[in-house]
Amino acid sequence: MAYKQESITPYGNGEEKSKQVEAMFDNIAHSYDTLNHRLSFGIDYLWRKTAIKQLKPYKPQAILDIATGTGDFAIMSAKKLRPAKVVGIDISEGMMHIGESKVKAAGLSEVISFKKEDCEHMSYADNSFDAITTAFGIRNFQNLDACLKEMCRVLRKGGQLSILELSRPMRFPMKQLFWIYSHTLLPLYGKLVSKDSEAYTYLISTIESFPQGEEMVGIFKKAGFSEAKFKRLTFGICTCYFAIK
Numbered sequence: 001m002a003y004k005q006e007s008i009t010p011y012g013n014g015e016e017k018s019k020q021v022e023a024m025f026d027n028i029a030h031s032y033d034t035l036n037h038r039l040s041f042g043i044d045y046l047w048r049k050t051a052i053k054q055l056k057p058y059k060p061q062a063i064l065d066i067a068t069g070t071g072d073f074a075i076m077s078a079k080k081l082r083p084a085k086v087v088g089i090d091i092s093e094g095m096m097h098i099g100e101s102k103v104k105a106a107g108l109s110e111v112i113s114f115k116k117e118d119c120e121h122m123s124y125a126d127n128s129f130d131a132i133t134t135a136f137g138i139r140n141f142q143n144l145d146a147c148l149k150e151m152c153r154v155l156r157k158g159g160q161l162s163i164l165e166l167s168r169p170m171r172f173p174m175k176q177l178f179w180i181y182s183h184t185l186l187p188l189y190g191k192l193v194s195k196d197s198e199a200y201t202y203l204i205s206t207i208e209s210f211p212q213g214e215e216m217v218g219i220f221k222k223a224g225f226s227e228a229k230f231k232r233l234t235f236g237i238c239t240c241y242f243a244i245k
Helices: 017-039 043-053 072-081 093-105 144-154 174-183 185-194 199-209 214-222
Strands: 062-066 085-090 112-116 129-135 155-166 226-233 238-244
Touching: 017 043, 017 093, 017 185, 017 199, 043 072, 043 129, 043 155, 043 226, 043 238, 062 072, 062 144, 072 085, 072 093, 072 112, 072 129, 085 093, 093 112, 129 144, 144 155, 144 214, 174 185, 174 199, 185 199, 214 226, 214 238
Parallel strands: 062 085, 062 129, 085 112, 129 155
Antiparallel strands: 155 238, 226 238
16 A cells, blocks of 8 residues: 655655665765754653653563654664664665764663664565664655564564654644644754755655554554554654564
8 A cells, every 4th residue: 555655755866766765865964963852852862761661661672763864763772772783774874874973982882773664565574573663754664564574574473563753744734733843944944954855854754644543553464463552752743562472
């Protein structure tokens, strides 16, 4: 099944979506962390804590962080869950290069490693990981169903999936306030800081078109996960998903 956000691309230059997304994140890598924290008013840190808290009872020892970006989720997972290893994968080497510097500064180079991988075609064997995490990345996938099936494949039976994704608030007045914020301040500030006028317009478009809530739960189950559930955070600006293989 094709989803609306899969046809939305950053630059509309005719290249396949994954190539455009890779170029976009390479372009904005230098400003990504600053923009993320400022545009969310620092709440993204609390969202990650919520997603990681879901995994604590399971004590995963091998974690795969997909669309790892600059490694914030991987670093927090390593600190709070104390796994034997965390592997962060992404299609943007520019983002991961910054992540490697952050991991080194945190003294976690023995635990966290990075590798360029396309989630749709991962090189890992079946049942390789105890848990999979990803924050604010799945709406950029070129083929959501294929990527989720790959996640299910490399996750061991009983393994956990913990995902954060930005979403559309559904209720007044946050629905209206978020629309104003996302269509004015966010793209303007993103353009000024990142110097990429199209990147943050693209990111907002994918938030607005991405499946959410109950629809996403159904998509997880179709990919092979069970016990899928979700929790809306901060008036619905972000949604935290959890599923088990």
